[in-house]
Amino acid sequence: MSxxxxxxxxxxxxxxxxxxxxxxxxxxxxxxxxxxxxxxxxDPVAKETVASIAFLVNLILPVGYGCFLADRLVRDDxxxxxxxxxxxxxxxxxxxxxxxxGACAAAAIPLAxxxxxxxxxxxxxxxxxxxxxxxxxLFAVVIVPALLFVGAFAxxxxxxxxxxxxxxxFVGYWFWGNAIYPGSMPTLSQSLVSPIGGYPLQVMFGYPGxxxxxxxxxxxxxxxxxxxxxxxxTAWLSIGVLLALAALVLSAAPALxxxxxx
Amino acid sequence: MDLWRYEVRRAGxxxxxxxxxxxxxLVLVALLDGGADTDRTTxxxxxxxxxxxxxxxxxxxxxxxxxxxxxxxxxxxxxxxxRSTLLRRLVVTLGxxxxxxxxxxxxxxxxxxxxxxxxxxxxVAGQLVWLSPTLCLGGxxxxxxxxxxxxxxxxxxxxxxxxxxxxxASALQEQYWQRLLYLFATTRGAVPGDWxxxxxxxxxxxxxxxxxxxxxxxxxERLLRGEAE
Numbered sequence: 001m002s003x004x005x006x007x008x009x010x011x012x013x014x015x016x017x018x019x020x021x022x023x024x025x026x027x028x029x030x031x032x033x034x035x036x037x038x039x040x041x042x043d044p045v046a047k048e049t050v051a052s053i054a055f056l057v058n059l060i061l062p063v064g065y066g067c068f069l070a071d072r073l074v075r076d077d078x079x080x081x082x083x084x085x086x087x088x089x090x091x092x093x094x095x096x097x098x099x100x101x102g103a104c105a106a107a108a109i110p111l112a113x114x115x116x117x118x119x120x121x122x123x124x125x126x127x128x129x130x131x132x133x134x135x136x137x138l139f140a141v142v143i144v145p146a147l148l149f150v151g152a153f154a155x156x157x158x159x160x161x162x163x164x165x166x167x168x169x170f171v172g173y174w175f176w177g178n179a180i181y182p183g184s185m186p187t188l189s190q191s192l193v194s195p196i197g198g199y200p201l202q203v204m205f206g207y208p209g210x211x212x213x214x215x216x217x218x219x220x221x222x223x224x225x226x227x228x229x230x231x232x233x234t235a236w237l238s239i240g241v242l243l244a245l246a247a248l249v250l251s252a253a254p255a256l257x258x259x260x261x262x
Numbered sequence: 263m264d265l266w267r268y269e270v271r272r273a274g275x276x277x278x279x280x281x282x283x284x285x286x287x288l289v290l291v292a293l294l295d296g297g298a299d300t301d302r303t304t305x306x307x308x309x310x311x312x313x314x315x316x317x318x319x320x321x322x323x324x325x326x327x328x329x330x331x332x333x334x335x336x337x338x339x340x341x342x343x344x345r346s347t348l349l350r351r352l353v354v355t356l357g358x359x360x361x362x363x364x365x366x367x368x369x370x371x372x373x374x375x376x377x378x379x380x381x382x383x384x385x386v387a388g389q390l391v392w393l394s395p396t397l398c399l400g401g402x403x404x405x406x407x408x409x410x411x412x413x414x415x416x417x418x419x420x421x422x423x424x425x426x427x428x429x430x431a432s433a434l435q436e437q438y439w440q441r442l443l444y445l446f447a448t449t450r451g452a453v454p455g456d457w458x459x460x461x462x463x464x465x466x467x468x469x470x471x472x473x474x475x476x477x478x479x480x481x482x483e484r485l486l487r488g489e490a491e
Binding site: 015017018020021024025028029032033035059060061063064065066067068070071161162163164165167168169170171172174175176179185186 | 276277283288414416418424
């Protein structure tokens with residue numbers, strides 16, 4: 001598992017195209033939010049400000065890394081090395097876990113650079129070093145669970161849906177299941193299974209503040225049974241549900257691979 | 263003609279299925295309004311499905327063209343240049359999306375939904391509703407595929423740009439240059455007067471992306487290195 005982790009991590013991190021694509025995306029984000037950046041950097045409330053950065057990172061960038069990771073498992077078959085790897089003494093489950101964690105760890109590096117980069121800039125400009133502490137907490141309970149959730153689907157779904165179709169469906173799902181207000185149409189957003197992390201953001205970090213809510217029941221909306229009141233317990237439950245779903249999806253990978261490579 | 267027929271067959275069911283599946287998903291979303299929407303809003307949502315699904319499917323399709331041939335070395339030795347082959351595949355990808363889009367417009371026009379949203383500019387000029395953003399994102403996807411030599415990063419870039427245009431829709435209406443480059447100006451644009459200029463700019467951008475991609479693909483030895491894995 002550790003060898004698979006190391007190689008998968010290095011293969012991803014050395015992929016120059018990934019860095020260039022992230023560079024273009026971050027440049028565009030910076031360009032679009034340039035006018036509000038001054039206000040954000042001088043906002044005195046460190047926790048909410050860093051939470052808003054984590055929210056933006058978790059809203060936009062998962063689509064990118066979901067697409068980057070979509071070919072990681074199928075490419076072993078495409079390159080004809082899957083059978084050779086299967087013949088090694090390393091267990092299938094160990095290699096899968098190593099590949100999954102290595103790919104996710106590599107995808108986390110650009111996320112960490114963007115997230116901690118903005119948080120560090122804010123901490124320096126606003127003179128609030130505590131922002132870095134909040135940034136670490138947000139990374140752990142908001143960004144990493146989303147990464148593990150998306151990573152599992154991105155590795156496994158292309159085993160039975162071709163990668164280009166998966167990319168199109170995934171971005172459609174991401175917008176529908178995370179960014180659409182539940183009052184306007186049936187959606188999974190603001191629910192326990194919404195990987196954007198509305199529950200922890202709202203309960204633990206007071207984001208977005210005021211009367212605006214990004215988690216919990218919406219009067220008149222469908223699927224409200226997936227939206228219990230936002231409390232500390234349901235915030236942890238939401239993280240647990242996301243990780244459990246990721247594990248469930250990953251556990252289906254060996255059977256799916258056996259079916260596709262037969 | 264044989265080459266074209268071969269390319270259509272080579273594209274496979276996944277490539278052919280992507281535009282209709284994306285459109286069907288967004289049409290479904292457009293109709294899931296809980297019964298509260300007016301006809302005008304439903305019409306806008308249906309046209310939005312066309313304006314948003316086609317560029318996404320075409321963009322990701324175009325981004326997936328480079329880096330999937332198992333024997334590029336062989337392709338580079340045949341008399342037909344490899345970039346012509348890739349361009350032919352791009353035309354097949356965009357052509358299929360275009361055929362589907364025309365059918366959807368015809369369907370909307372026949373059922374009267376097309377006229378219920380005033381921003382559609384009639385059936386003829388109204389083809390720019392889908393044509394401009396589809397060519398623009400398709401051209402950019404082709405360029406990204408050529409630049410990154412593989413579909414993963416190129417697809418990631420295209421889908422992220424599409425999402426940015428969705429979630430930052432209001433922020434992207436503030437300045438004139440942003441409105442000119444905004445992909446969904448028909449259904450989410452703030453200044454209807456900018457529509458024609460926006461559609462024209464997207465077409466010019468598509469040509470520019472295609473031209474740069476063509477130049478990049480001219481250097482065949484770049485493709486031999488393949489995508490860094």
